[in-house]
Every structure is written in structure tokens, then in C-alpha cells.
Amino acid sequence: MVIFGTILTILPFVVFPFDKPTPKYVQYLGKVLPSTVIGLLVIYCFKDVSLLSETYGIPEFIGVAVVVLLYFWKKNILL
Numbered sequence: 001m002v003i004f005g006t007i008l009t010i011l012p013f014v015v016f017p018f019d020k021p022t023p024k025y026v027q028y029l030g031k032v033l034p035s036t037v038i039g040l041l042v043i044y045c046f047k048d049v050s051l052l053s054e055t056y057g058i059p060e061f062i063g064v065a066v067v068v069l070l071y072f073w074k075k076n077i078l079l
């Protein structure tokens with residue numbers, strides 16, 4: 001399976017060679033998918049947060065606020 005997975009990494013270079021222009025739908029997906037994936041990850045992280053329980057989701061929202069503030073402060077996505 002590992003060998004098969006490694007061979008599949010060559011597939012995009014075969015399907016979309018360098019001498020031909022990249023199709024418009026692939027360019028569109030390249031622009032849209034990263035933010036869509038991040039949005040899905042945020043929704044997944046907050047799916048079990050209960051606003052009616054004892055902590056009211058405060059630790060999770062503090063974590064999000066810290067991440068957002070660090071990003072806007074340092075402009076570094078790795079933080």
C-alpha cells in the first residue's frame with residue numbers, strides 16, 4: 001500500500017503536465033479549498049462544545065482568541 005500511495009503522488013504530474021495550462025476548475029479549487037478545509041476543521045473542533053455546561057465553552061473560545069490575536073500580531077501562520 002505504501003508503494004501504491006507513493007506511485008499515486010506522480011499522478012497529478014501526468015494528468016496536468018507543465019507544458020499545458022492548468023484547467024480553470026483546478027485553479028478555482030486551489031483558491032477555494034484551503035479556506036474550506038480550515039472552516040471544516042473549526043466546525044469539527046467546536047462540535048462537542050456545550051454552551052450550557054459548567055465551563056460554557058470559555059476555554060475553547062479563549063484558545064481561538066489567542067490563535068487569532070497571535071496571527072494578526074505576528075502575521076505568522078505557524079503560530
